[in-house]
Amino acid sequence: MALLIVIAVLVVGSVLFFSRDWLPVLASLTGEVTDSQLSLNLILLGVVFVCAQLALGLFVWKYRDRGRPQGPFQTQPSWRTELIWLVVAASIFLGLNLAGTRMWAAYKPSGPSSLPDPVRVEVTAVQFRWYFRYPGPDGVFGHVDASRADASLGDPLGLDRTDPASADDQVSSVLLLPAGREAELTLRAPDVIHSFFVPALRFKQDAVPGMNIQVHVTPAQTGQYEIQCAELCGVGHHQMNARLLVVPPAEFDRFLSEARKK
Ligand SMILES: [Cu+2]
Structure with missing residues (x-):
């Protein structure tokens, strides 16, 4: 039960921490795009984080010590579950990378100005x-x-x-x-x-x-x-x-x- 409370406090605390307005003041034209990309990353990974912690809490509760002697805990590997999890994680990772790359290509600050009189x-x-x-x-x-x-x-x-x-x-x-x-x-x-x-x-x-x-x-x-x-x-x-x-x-x-x- 103590572990469940710790997990709940960590999850709620993290969500509250990242949902407040914590970025420094924005003073550039292109910074808005960076901020929205960062927010997208935080929201998507925040959802994954909360789901993973809820699943962890669920299993901690489901397989808690009931005071009865139990045999050795055994699991059967499920290739289907592993594959689904791998595809979901890889899609999020690649998708965020592609979105970030497109943003960088459109707004990259490197190189000289293209304007005549900067x-x-x-x-x-x-x-x-x-x-x-x-x-x-x-x-x-x-x-x-x-x-x-x-x-x-x-x-x-x-x-x-x-x-x-x-x-x-x-x-x-x-x-x-x-x-x-x-x-x-x-x-x-x-x-x-x-x-x-x-x-x-x-x-x-x-x-x-x-x-x-x-x-x-x-x-x-x-x-x-x-x-x-x-x-x-x-x-x-x-x-x-x-x-x-x-x-x-x-x-x-x-x-x-x-x-x-x-
Ligand atoms: Cu220095």
Whole structure:
């Protein structure tokens, strides 16, 4: 009876836990699709979980100790039952995988933006900070030399000031993006692998040394959101956070022109 109560509490507790609104606030256009796919997975597997636990409870009750001596418990394998169970489990697994693959194909954020004028930002992940570089009016990211980088001198990326394309580049420790415009991010890491994770955008991508990885995403809602590193990248990994500020487009343009004057 104690085991039955434990099973009942676990089942009811799990259902209540997952049926509440536990996801972080949603601030991207494509994140809704991710959320509905996640909900579908949770509902389907939740039903399987509840049925399996009810069956377990039923058998615990049916074959409980009645105080009578019983002979050795024997079962006959049933290939039909095994096959049905296997087909049902495989169908759920494959079906969810296919649905996820289709969703990824339709909304995948990898690759450069297909729009003519996205907001371009270079994201540099370096133990244990994030830096965001805007290309300035020329729209070109200038050359950087990581060996010259010195955050204490205000140049964490090592901008090559002899390169005319670098002269107007702006570096910020906060990622500022306009709402409703697609952003094309180029992820890089000079030291080890990091992972750019913005829960509110339902967005995660590794930054890998030696690679410039381009991704695109559209923040839909103004606000302040957290950026986290989702790859264990060293002893200071836990403090590798930054802020994403999504502002109205006019405010974003004002920020760029004011940064230029400095
Ligand atoms: Cu990191």
